[in-house]
Amino acid sequence: MADSIMQEKKECYITGSVSGLHCHHVFDGCRRKASDKWGCWIWLRADYHNMSDRGVHFDSKLDLQIKQETQKRFEQLYGRNRFMQVFGKSYL
Ligand SMILES: [Zn+2]
Incomplete structure (x- = not known):
């Protein structure tokens, strides 16, 4: 898995919390592999x-x-x- 392009530290992207973290692939489903490869993932606290x-x-x-x-x-x-x-559609 490539380093995240969104974060340098291992902390929740939303709350900044450093415990109970899950790794979230921003573009999932069929785009999950590409998210991995291009660093499109973030840490999130379990509830988020x-x-x-x-x-x-x-x-x-x-x-x-x-x-x-x-x-x-x-x-x-x-x-x-x-x-x-890479991702096939724009979200903007
Ligand atoms: Zn997820």
């Missing part, structure tokens, strides 16, 4: 991941927000064309 209703896997607004922030960062690094090649 999938252990409560506010978790990113259940809160589509939060999910989209994180996808958009990740796409923006990716495009700063590699550009829109590469994003479209």
